[in-house]
Amino acid sequence: xxxxxxxxxxxxxxxxxxxxxxxxxxxxxxxxxxxxxxxxxxxxxxxxxxxxxxxxxxxxxxxxxxxxxxxxxxxxxxxxxxxxxxxxxxxxxxxxxxxxxxxxxxxxxxxxxxxxxxxxxxxxxxxxxxxxxxxxxxxxxxxxxxxxxxxxxxxxxxxxxxxxxxxxxxxxxxxxxxxxxxxxxxxxxxxxxxxxxxxxxxxxxxxxxxxxxxxxxxxxxxxxxxxxxxxxxxxxxxxxxxxxxxxxxxxxxxxxxxxxxxxxxxxxxxxxxxxxxxxxxxxxxxxxxxxxxxxxxxxxxxxxxxxxxxxxxxx
Numbered sequence: 001x002x003x004x005x006x007x008x009x010x011x012x013x014x015x016x017x018x019x020x021x022x023x024x025x026x027x028x029x030x031x032x033x034x035x036x037x038x039x040x041x042x043x044x045x046x047x048x049x050x051x052x053x054x055x056x057x058x059x060x061x062x063x064x065x066x067x068x069x070x071x072x073x074x075x076x077x078x079x080x081x082x083x084x085x086x087x088x089x090x091x092x093x094x095x096x097x098x099x100x101x102x103x104x105x106x107x108x109x110x111x112x113x114x115x116x117x118x119x120x121x122x123x124x125x126x127x128x129x130x131x132x133x134x135x136x137x138x139x140x141x142x143x144x145x146x147x148x149x150x151x152x153x154x155x156x157x158x159x160x161x162x163x164x165x166x167x168x169x170x171x172x173x174x175x176x177x178x179x180x181x182x183x184x185x186x187x188x189x190x191x192x193x194x195x196x197x198x199x200x201x202x203x204x205x206x207x208x209x210x211x212x213x214x215x216x217x218x219x220x221x222x223x224x225x226x227x228x229x230x231x232x233x234x235x236x237x238x239x240x241x242x243x244x245x246x247x248x249x250x251x252x253x254x255x256x257x258x259x260x261x262x263x264x265x266x267x268x269x270x271x272x273x274x275x276x277x278x279x280x281x282x283x284x285x286x287x288x289x290x291x292x293x294x295x296x297x298x299x300x301x302x303x304x305x306x307x308x309x310x311x312x313x314x315x
Contacts, residue, residue, distance in 0.1 A: 016040075038059060106164070110159060119159045258295075279310060
């Protein structure tokens, strides 16, 4: 209620006027905020729902779009029809972040729906260099969602906000609490999370390459189970996995390194760099399928690789 009116308060904020690129979450209450951003001819980035296929979509309205078309671009339907994905190497620089909240305090402390996606998206933007410590964060809520929140409820991965827009007021929080500094791997993430959010795998791989500590919460318990032999399915027929969309800049050594990293080292690797592809042989179908699921969403050299069981299996 009143979401549309509350969003118009963006227009009075100097931070909005000065922003070129604005990131806004895809939920319905922020629809007018997305429309106003497009109408002001700013670049609009919207996270992909549940981060399943990447981090952002950039909304690209058709040239000469009318207000009606811009309104469609601001809906979930428009995000499907009028957008292009922005990968980790998209060099996005975000000037303003708009998030939804379930509750927020005048001190700038927010509570989301509890799944942690807004915190995760922000942490990923920090890791990509898309936001800086002083990038303003705004939330748009109803007056009844502005409540006192005990500081004990906040953790160091929780995102705080600088402005709260409601149907009746604009609140500047002057929040001094630092925003998350990036992804806190040992806390928030498990292998299950990496399976759900493929782009996290690529980020973790990149951070590991730079020497960062990226052990996960369940990594230690996982090692204990790693030595139990897998049950073999069928007669150990060699199964081949196809890896495509490999950029020309990537060397075979980089692919090998990524395969080791994701515990997907094949028996044999057939590298066809000129054709932008490689074939990996595994000892049986179960191992091959597990490699495919581990490597899904991996990006090398700026491309998200295509990974699937090869169509023609040789005996």
